Amino acid sequence: MATRTQTRTTGNSRSSATASRSSNKTKREEMPNSKFHKLFMDELKDIYWAEKNLVKALGKMQKAATSEELANAIVEHQEQTKEHVTRIEQIFEQMGQAPKAKKCEAMEGLIAEGQEVIDDTEEDSAVRDAGLIICAQKIEHYEIAAYGSLRTLAHRMGHEEAAQILQTTLDEEKETDSLLTQIAESSVNEEAAAE
Incomplete structure:
Protein backbone atom coordinates (compact mmCIF):
# COMPACT_ATOMS: atom_id res chain seq x y z
CA MET A 1 0.00 0.00 0.00
CA MET A 31 6.87 36.83 -25.18
CA PRO A 32 7.51 38.63 -28.52
CA ASN A 33 3.87 39.80 -28.50
CA SER A 34 3.69 40.57 -24.79
CA LYS A 35 3.76 43.88 -22.97
CA PHE A 36 6.79 42.55 -21.08
CA HIS A 37 8.70 42.04 -24.34
CA LYS A 38 7.64 45.52 -25.49
CA LEU A 39 9.06 46.97 -22.25
CA PHE A 40 12.34 45.15 -22.91
CA MET A 41 12.54 46.49 -26.47
CA ASP A 42 11.67 50.06 -25.36
CA GLU A 43 14.41 49.96 -22.73
CA LEU A 44 16.85 48.55 -25.29
CA LYS A 45 16.04 51.46 -27.64
CA ASP A 46 16.59 53.86 -24.74
CA ILE A 47 20.06 52.55 -23.83
CA TYR A 48 20.96 52.40 -27.53
CA TRP A 49 20.32 56.16 -27.83
CA ALA A 50 22.18 56.72 -24.56
CA GLU A 51 25.30 54.83 -25.64
CA LYS A 52 25.43 56.39 -29.11
CA ASN A 53 25.23 59.89 -27.66
CA LEU A 54 27.63 59.06 -24.86
CA VAL A 55 30.39 58.26 -27.37
CA LYS A 56 30.43 61.95 -28.43
CA ALA A 57 30.11 63.28 -24.88
CA LEU A 58 33.03 61.17 -23.63
CA GLY A 59 35.23 62.72 -26.33
CA LYS A 60 34.46 66.19 -24.94
CA MET A 61 35.06 65.05 -21.37
CA GLN A 62 38.41 63.50 -22.32
CA LYS A 63 39.59 66.74 -23.94
CA ALA A 64 38.53 68.72 -20.86
CA ALA A 65 40.28 66.43 -18.36
CA THR A 66 43.52 67.69 -16.82
CA SER A 67 44.68 64.44 -15.23
CA GLU A 68 46.33 62.13 -17.74
CA GLU A 69 45.08 59.12 -15.77
CA LEU A 70 41.49 60.41 -15.96
CA ALA A 71 41.79 61.29 -19.66
CA ASN A 72 43.07 57.76 -20.39
CA ALA A 73 40.23 56.19 -18.39
CA ILE A 74 37.69 58.24 -20.35
CA VAL A 75 39.26 57.22 -23.68
CA GLU A 76 39.12 53.57 -22.60
CA HIS A 77 35.47 53.96 -21.63
CA GLN A 78 34.73 55.65 -24.95
CA GLU A 79 36.16 52.62 -26.78
CA GLN A 80 34.10 50.29 -24.59
CA THR A 81 31.01 52.38 -25.28
CA LYS A 82 31.49 51.90 -29.02
CA GLU A 83 31.58 48.16 -28.36
CA HIS A 84 28.43 48.46 -26.22
CA VAL A 85 26.64 50.03 -29.19
CA THR A 86 27.68 47.06 -31.35
CA ARG A 87 26.48 44.59 -28.69
CA ILE A 88 23.09 46.29 -28.49
CA GLU A 89 22.82 46.02 -32.27
CA GLN A 90 23.50 42.27 -31.93
CA ILE A 91 20.62 41.98 -29.47
CA PHE A 92 18.27 43.81 -31.84
CA GLU A 93 19.31 41.33 -34.52
CA GLN A 94 18.61 38.41 -32.16
CA MET A 95 15.14 39.85 -31.56
CA GLY A 96 14.55 40.07 -35.32
CA GLN A 97 14.44 43.87 -35.37
CA ALA A 98 16.52 46.61 -36.92
CA PRO A 99 18.39 48.74 -34.34
CA LYS A 100 16.32 51.75 -33.39
CA ALA A 101 17.07 54.47 -30.84
CA LYS A 102 14.55 56.17 -28.58
CA LYS A 103 15.66 59.40 -26.94
CA CYS A 104 16.90 58.79 -23.42
CA GLU A 105 15.94 61.82 -21.35
CA ALA A 106 18.05 60.63 -18.40
CA MET A 107 21.25 60.33 -20.43
CA GLU A 108 20.59 63.65 -22.13
CA GLY A 109 20.44 65.26 -18.68
CA LEU A 110 23.60 63.50 -17.47
CA ILE A 111 25.49 64.58 -20.59
CA ALA A 112 24.28 68.16 -20.06
CA GLU A 113 25.58 68.03 -16.47
CA GLY A 114 29.00 67.03 -17.79
CA GLN A 115 29.02 69.96 -20.19
CA GLU A 116 27.97 72.27 -17.35
CA VAL A 117 30.97 71.14 -15.27
CA ILE A 118 33.26 71.87 -18.23
CA ASP A 119 31.70 75.30 -18.75
CA ASP A 120 31.71 76.27 -15.06
CA THR A 121 35.26 75.22 -14.10
CA GLU A 122 38.70 76.50 -15.02
CA GLU A 123 40.85 74.69 -17.55
CA ASP A 124 43.80 72.74 -16.13
CA SER A 125 42.03 72.40 -12.81
CA ALA A 126 41.82 69.37 -10.53
CA VAL A 127 38.41 70.74 -9.48
CA ARG A 128 37.25 70.24 -13.08
CA ASP A 129 38.61 66.69 -12.98
CA ALA A 130 36.76 65.99 -9.72
CA GLY A 131 33.57 67.32 -11.30
CA LEU A 132 34.10 65.21 -14.42
CA ILE A 133 34.55 62.10 -12.28
CA ILE A 134 31.29 62.84 -10.47
CA CYS A 135 29.48 63.23 -13.80
CA ALA A 136 31.10 60.12 -15.25
CA GLN A 137 30.11 58.08 -12.21
CA LYS A 138 26.51 59.32 -12.41
CA ILE A 139 26.52 58.07 -16.00
CA GLU A 140 28.04 54.75 -14.91
CA HIS A 141 25.42 54.27 -12.21
CA TYR A 142 22.64 54.93 -14.71
CA GLU A 143 24.16 52.42 -17.13
CA ILE A 144 24.63 49.83 -14.38
CA ALA A 145 20.93 50.14 -13.48
CA ALA A 146 19.87 49.95 -17.15
CA TYR A 147 22.03 46.95 -18.07
CA GLY A 148 21.22 45.08 -14.86
CA SER A 149 17.50 45.50 -15.47
CA LEU A 150 17.75 44.57 -19.16
CA ARG A 151 19.76 41.45 -18.29
CA THR A 152 17.09 40.40 -15.79
CA LEU A 153 14.28 40.92 -18.30
CA ALA A 154 16.15 39.02 -21.03
CA HIS A 155 16.81 36.14 -18.63
CA ARG A 156 13.15 36.04 -17.57
CA MET A 157 12.04 35.79 -21.20
CA GLY A 158 14.51 33.01 -21.92
CA HIS A 159 16.78 35.14 -24.13
CA GLU A 160 19.93 33.67 -22.57
CA GLU A 161 22.34 34.84 -25.28
CA ALA A 162 21.08 38.42 -24.94
CA ALA A 163 21.29 38.12 -21.14
CA GLN A 164 24.92 37.02 -21.44
CA ILE A 165 25.79 39.96 -23.72
CA LEU A 166 24.11 42.36 -21.31
CA GLN A 167 26.00 40.82 -18.37
CA THR A 168 29.33 41.37 -20.15
CA THR A 169 28.50 45.05 -20.62
CA LEU A 170 27.24 45.34 -17.04
CA ASP A 171 30.54 43.94 -15.74
CA GLU A 172 32.49 46.50 -17.80
CA GLU A 173 30.37 49.37 -16.49
CA LYS A 174 31.03 48.27 -12.91
CA GLU A 175 34.78 48.05 -13.60
CA THR A 176 34.80 51.57 -15.04
CA ASP A 177 32.94 52.89 -12.00
CA SER A 178 35.55 51.28 -9.70
CA LEU A 179 38.38 52.74 -11.77
CA LEU A 180 36.89 56.24 -11.52
CA THR A 181 36.61 55.86 -7.74
CA GLN A 182 40.24 54.79 -7.58
CA ILE A 183 41.38 57.81 -9.65
CA ALA A 184 39.35 60.19 -7.48
CA GLU A 185 40.61 58.76 -4.20
CA SER A 186 44.25 58.28 -5.20
CA SER A 187 44.95 61.80 -6.44
CA VAL A 188 42.26 63.98 -7.98
CA ASN A 189 40.17 64.76 -4.89
CA GLU A 190 43.25 65.63 -2.84
CA GLU A 191 44.57 67.94 -5.56
CA ALA A 192 41.15 69.55 -6.03
CA ALA A 193 40.81 70.19 -2.28
CA ALA A 194 44.19 71.94 -2.29
CA GLU A 195 43.18 74.44 -5.01
Whole structure:
Protein backbone atom coordinates (compact mmCIF):
# COMPACT_ATOMS: atom_id res chain seq x y z
CA MET A 1 0.00 0.00 0.00
CA ALA A 2 2.77 2.43 0.93
CA THR A 3 4.58 1.61 -2.32
CA ARG A 4 1.54 2.54 -4.42
CA THR A 5 1.20 5.87 -2.60
CA GLN A 6 4.87 6.67 -3.19
CA THR A 7 4.52 5.78 -6.86
CA ARG A 8 1.50 8.02 -7.20
CA THR A 9 3.29 10.90 -5.47
CA THR A 10 6.35 10.53 -7.69
CA GLY A 11 4.14 10.30 -10.76
CA ASN A 12 2.29 13.48 -9.76
CA SER A 13 5.53 15.40 -9.24
CA ARG A 14 6.76 14.29 -12.69
CA SER A 15 3.49 15.44 -14.25
CA SER A 16 3.77 18.71 -12.36
CA ALA A 17 7.37 19.28 -13.54
CA THR A 18 6.40 18.48 -17.14
CA ALA A 19 3.44 20.85 -16.94
CA SER A 20 5.69 23.57 -15.49
CA ARG A 21 8.26 23.17 -18.30
CA SER A 22 5.47 23.20 -20.87
CA SER A 23 3.99 26.33 -19.27
CA ASN A 24 7.40 28.09 -19.31
CA LYS A 25 7.89 27.17 -22.97
CA THR A 26 4.47 28.58 -23.83
CA LYS A 27 5.24 31.80 -21.94
CA ARG A 28 8.54 32.20 -23.81
CA GLU A 29 6.89 31.60 -27.18
CA GLU A 30 4.30 34.28 -26.39
CA MET A 31 6.87 36.83 -25.18
CA PRO A 32 7.51 38.63 -28.52
CA ASN A 33 3.87 39.80 -28.50
CA SER A 34 3.69 40.57 -24.79
CA LYS A 35 3.76 43.88 -22.97
CA PHE A 36 6.79 42.55 -21.08
CA HIS A 37 8.70 42.04 -24.34
CA LYS A 38 7.64 45.52 -25.49
CA LEU A 39 9.06 46.97 -22.25
CA PHE A 40 12.34 45.15 -22.91
CA MET A 41 12.54 46.49 -26.47
CA ASP A 42 11.67 50.06 -25.36
CA GLU A 43 14.41 49.96 -22.73
CA LEU A 44 16.85 48.55 -25.29
CA LYS A 45 16.04 51.46 -27.64
CA ASP A 46 16.59 53.86 -24.74
CA ILE A 47 20.06 52.55 -23.83
CA TYR A 48 20.96 52.40 -27.53
CA TRP A 49 20.32 56.16 -27.83
CA ALA A 50 22.18 56.72 -24.56
CA GLU A 51 25.30 54.83 -25.64
CA LYS A 52 25.43 56.39 -29.11
CA ASN A 53 25.23 59.89 -27.66
CA LEU A 54 27.63 59.06 -24.86
CA VAL A 55 30.39 58.26 -27.37
CA LYS A 56 30.43 61.95 -28.43
CA ALA A 57 30.11 63.28 -24.88
CA LEU A 58 33.03 61.17 -23.63
CA GLY A 59 35.23 62.72 -26.33
CA LYS A 60 34.46 66.19 -24.94
CA MET A 61 35.06 65.05 -21.37
CA GLN A 62 38.41 63.50 -22.32
CA LYS A 63 39.59 66.74 -23.94
CA ALA A 64 38.53 68.72 -20.86
CA ALA A 65 40.28 66.43 -18.36
CA THR A 66 43.52 67.69 -16.82
CA SER A 67 44.68 64.44 -15.23
CA GLU A 68 46.33 62.13 -17.74
CA GLU A 69 45.08 59.12 -15.77
CA LEU A 70 41.49 60.41 -15.96
CA ALA A 71 41.79 61.29 -19.66
CA ASN A 72 43.07 57.76 -20.39
CA ALA A 73 40.23 56.19 -18.39
CA ILE A 74 37.69 58.24 -20.35
CA VAL A 75 39.26 57.22 -23.68
CA GLU A 76 39.12 53.57 -22.60
CA HIS A 77 35.47 53.96 -21.63
CA GLN A 78 34.73 55.65 -24.95
CA GLU A 79 36.16 52.62 -26.78
CA GLN A 80 34.10 50.29 -24.59
CA THR A 81 31.01 52.38 -25.28
CA LYS A 82 31.49 51.90 -29.02
CA GLU A 83 31.58 48.16 -28.36
CA HIS A 84 28.43 48.46 -26.22
CA VAL A 85 26.64 50.03 -29.19
CA THR A 86 27.68 47.06 -31.35
CA ARG A 87 26.48 44.59 -28.69
CA ILE A 88 23.09 46.29 -28.49
CA GLU A 89 22.82 46.02 -32.27
CA GLN A 90 23.50 42.27 -31.93
CA ILE A 91 20.62 41.98 -29.47
CA PHE A 92 18.27 43.81 -31.84
CA GLU A 93 19.31 41.33 -34.52
CA GLN A 94 18.61 38.41 -32.16
CA MET A 95 15.14 39.85 -31.56
CA GLY A 96 14.55 40.07 -35.32
CA GLN A 97 14.44 43.87 -35.37
CA ALA A 98 16.52 46.61 -36.92
CA PRO A 99 18.39 48.74 -34.34
CA LYS A 100 16.32 51.75 -33.39
CA ALA A 101 17.07 54.47 -30.84
CA LYS A 102 14.55 56.17 -28.58
CA LYS A 103 15.66 59.40 -26.94
CA CYS A 104 16.90 58.79 -23.42
CA GLU A 105 15.94 61.82 -21.35
CA ALA A 106 18.05 60.63 -18.40
CA MET A 107 21.25 60.33 -20.43
CA GLU A 108 20.59 63.65 -22.13
CA GLY A 109 20.44 65.26 -18.68
CA LEU A 110 23.60 63.50 -17.47
CA ILE A 111 25.49 64.58 -20.59
CA ALA A 112 24.28 68.16 -20.06
CA GLU A 113 25.58 68.03 -16.47
CA GLY A 114 29.00 67.03 -17.79
CA GLN A 115 29.02 69.96 -20.19
CA GLU A 116 27.97 72.27 -17.35
CA VAL A 117 30.97 71.14 -15.27
CA ILE A 118 33.26 71.87 -18.23
CA ASP A 119 31.70 75.30 -18.75
CA ASP A 120 31.71 76.27 -15.06
CA THR A 121 35.26 75.22 -14.10
CA GLU A 122 38.70 76.50 -15.02
CA GLU A 123 40.85 74.69 -17.55
CA ASP A 124 43.80 72.74 -16.13
CA SER A 125 42.03 72.40 -12.81
CA ALA A 126 41.82 69.37 -10.53
CA VAL A 127 38.41 70.74 -9.48
CA ARG A 128 37.25 70.24 -13.08
CA ASP A 129 38.61 66.69 -12.98
CA ALA A 130 36.76 65.99 -9.72
CA GLY A 131 33.57 67.32 -11.30
CA LEU A 132 34.10 65.21 -14.42
CA ILE A 133 34.55 62.10 -12.28
CA ILE A 134 31.29 62.84 -10.47
CA CYS A 135 29.48 63.23 -13.80
CA ALA A 136 31.10 60.12 -15.25
CA GLN A 137 30.11 58.08 -12.21
CA LYS A 138 26.51 59.32 -12.41
CA ILE A 139 26.52 58.07 -16.00
CA GLU A 140 28.04 54.75 -14.91
CA HIS A 141 25.42 54.27 -12.21
CA TYR A 142 22.64 54.93 -14.71
CA GLU A 143 24.16 52.42 -17.13
CA ILE A 144 24.63 49.83 -14.38
CA ALA A 145 20.93 50.14 -13.48
CA ALA A 146 19.87 49.95 -17.15
CA TYR A 147 22.03 46.95 -18.07
CA GLY A 148 21.22 45.08 -14.86
CA SER A 149 17.50 45.50 -15.47
CA LEU A 150 17.75 44.57 -19.16
CA ARG A 151 19.76 41.45 -18.29
CA THR A 152 17.09 40.40 -15.79
CA LEU A 153 14.28 40.92 -18.30
CA ALA A 154 16.15 39.02 -21.03
CA HIS A 155 16.81 36.14 -18.63
CA ARG A 156 13.15 36.04 -17.57
CA MET A 157 12.04 35.79 -21.20
CA GLY A 158 14.51 33.01 -21.92
CA HIS A 159 16.78 35.14 -24.13
CA GLU A 160 19.93 33.67 -22.57
CA GLU A 161 22.34 34.84 -25.28
CA ALA A 162 21.08 38.42 -24.94
CA ALA A 163 21.29 38.12 -21.14
CA GLN A 164 24.92 37.02 -21.44
CA ILE A 165 25.79 39.96 -23.72
CA LEU A 166 24.11 42.36 -21.31
CA GLN A 167 26.00 40.82 -18.37
CA THR A 168 29.33 41.37 -20.15
CA THR A 169 28.50 45.05 -20.62
CA LEU A 170 27.24 45.34 -17.04
CA ASP A 171 30.54 43.94 -15.74
CA GLU A 172 32.49 46.50 -17.80
CA GLU A 173 30.37 49.37 -16.49
CA LYS A 174 31.03 48.27 -12.91
CA GLU A 175 34.78 48.05 -13.60
CA THR A 176 34.80 51.57 -15.04
CA ASP A 177 32.94 52.89 -12.00
CA SER A 178 35.55 51.28 -9.70
CA LEU A 179 38.38 52.74 -11.77
CA LEU A 180 36.89 56.24 -11.52
CA THR A 181 36.61 55.86 -7.74
CA GLN A 182 40.24 54.79 -7.58
CA ILE A 183 41.38 57.81 -9.65
CA ALA A 184 39.35 60.19 -7.48
CA GLU A 185 40.61 58.76 -4.20
CA SER A 186 44.25 58.28 -5.20
CA SER A 187 44.95 61.80 -6.44
CA VAL A 188 42.26 63.98 -7.98
CA ASN A 189 40.17 64.76 -4.89
CA GLU A 190 43.25 65.63 -2.84
CA GLU A 191 44.57 67.94 -5.56
CA ALA A 192 41.15 69.55 -6.03
CA ALA A 193 40.81 70.19 -2.28
CA ALA A 194 44.19 71.94 -2.29
CA GLU A 195 43.18 74.44 -5.01
